[in-house]
Amino acid sequence: MRTSELLAQLEPAEAAAQAAYEQLATLHANQPALAGLLRQLAHDEATHLELLARAAQQLRATGQDPEASIEHRLDPRALSRLVDQARAGRLTENELITGIVQAEFSEWNEVFLYVLAQFRRGRPEFQRIAAVVQQHKRRIEAYLGTPATLPQVWHERLLIVDDEEALRYLLGEFLGELGAVTVAANGAEALALTQQQFFDVIITDVDMPVMNGLDFYRAVAGHDSPDRSRFIFVTGKGLPEVTKFIATTGAPLLLKPFALAALRQTVLGVLNQSSEVRLWTRPPSPGLSP
Secondary structure, eight states, X not given: OBHHHHHHHHHHHHHXXXXXXXXXXXXXXXXXXXXXXXXXXXXXXXXXXXHHHHHHHHHHHHTOOOBOSBOOOOOTTTTHHHHXXXXXXXXXXHHHHHHHHHHHTSSHHHHHHHHHHTTOTTOXXXXXXXXXXXXXXXXXXXXXXXXXOOOOSOOOEEEEEOSOHHXXXXXXXHSGGGSEEEEESSHHHHHHHHTTSOOSEEEEESSOSSSXXXXXXXXHHHTTXXXXXXXXXXXXXXXXXXXXXXXXXXXXXXESSBOHHHHHHHHHHHHHHTHHHHHHHSOOOTTOOO
């Protein structure tokens, strides 16, 4: 799937979302707080549409249409169905908010981030897209109220290694809820980082300049680092020699383009399966006596 195809999915989905929020605001005009939220969300979708139109214009101007590293099929009618139910009087406020959360906190916004991140270089209007999406989500969180959370004694650390800037940007945003994310553009940068701190999960591309993902893994394994059991490989070239080597490591392998949901499940699997091992292999925190 190419970037233009993702854009072709996003534009009607965002337009449908804007229309749905506007109609829902009208249908709930007797609930000022809810109607106000829906109007704000409709305004946000209009902003998203404008950014997508500029991205499409930029794509046509450059004549380039890069292959996408992720894949996803959007459901442009997810919010429209809520309108149909509201008109029929079959939608409670709780059901409406649940439907909005399911739509807005799905992969929809992550695909939006990935597409626009490809145009960030030298284009100020695209450089705050993460903040735009975050503000959109926070409107919903503010309406619902956010419960206090207990402080964590350990924050999972994730390392993303890929020479594709837009993919690094997307994965940093997408996986940020699972832990503190650090990114590197090649194996050499990543190797230096693993020598400075421990990572619970390392997601690395295979084909990269300077040092590829397989050489990076070999270098980490050669230092007998506990990080080596946390690898997840991704590649757009499933060459036999590559897949054969990765099979010997026991690490998961995802082929590009991959679904974000599949990546998230793989990361959670690595975190969960290695939780007991991490208790024994994680380096001691500074200031703590053994």
